[in-house]
Amino acid sequence: MTKLKLGPIADDKPVKVSLELPASLHSDLIAYADLLARETGQPATDPVKLIVPMLVRFISTDRGFARARKAVTRG
DSSP: OOOOSOOOOOOOOOOOOOOOOOHHHHHHHHHHHHHHHHHHTSOOOOGGGGHHHHHHHHHHHOHHHHHHHHHHHHO
């Protein structure tokens, strides 16, 4: 089984966001949602709901960002 970086998506208060995605990225989000559903045994998540957890994960694991942020807050 594939080990995805995201786990189950929490059902959180919805926030409306409007943005344009390249068709290829949207297709990847749909595929990711399908794989995540298979891995977690939950129903497929709306691909749009993957964007926030992906961004949170990206930012929380970006060491360069963490170092730069610490430097700015110390400065």
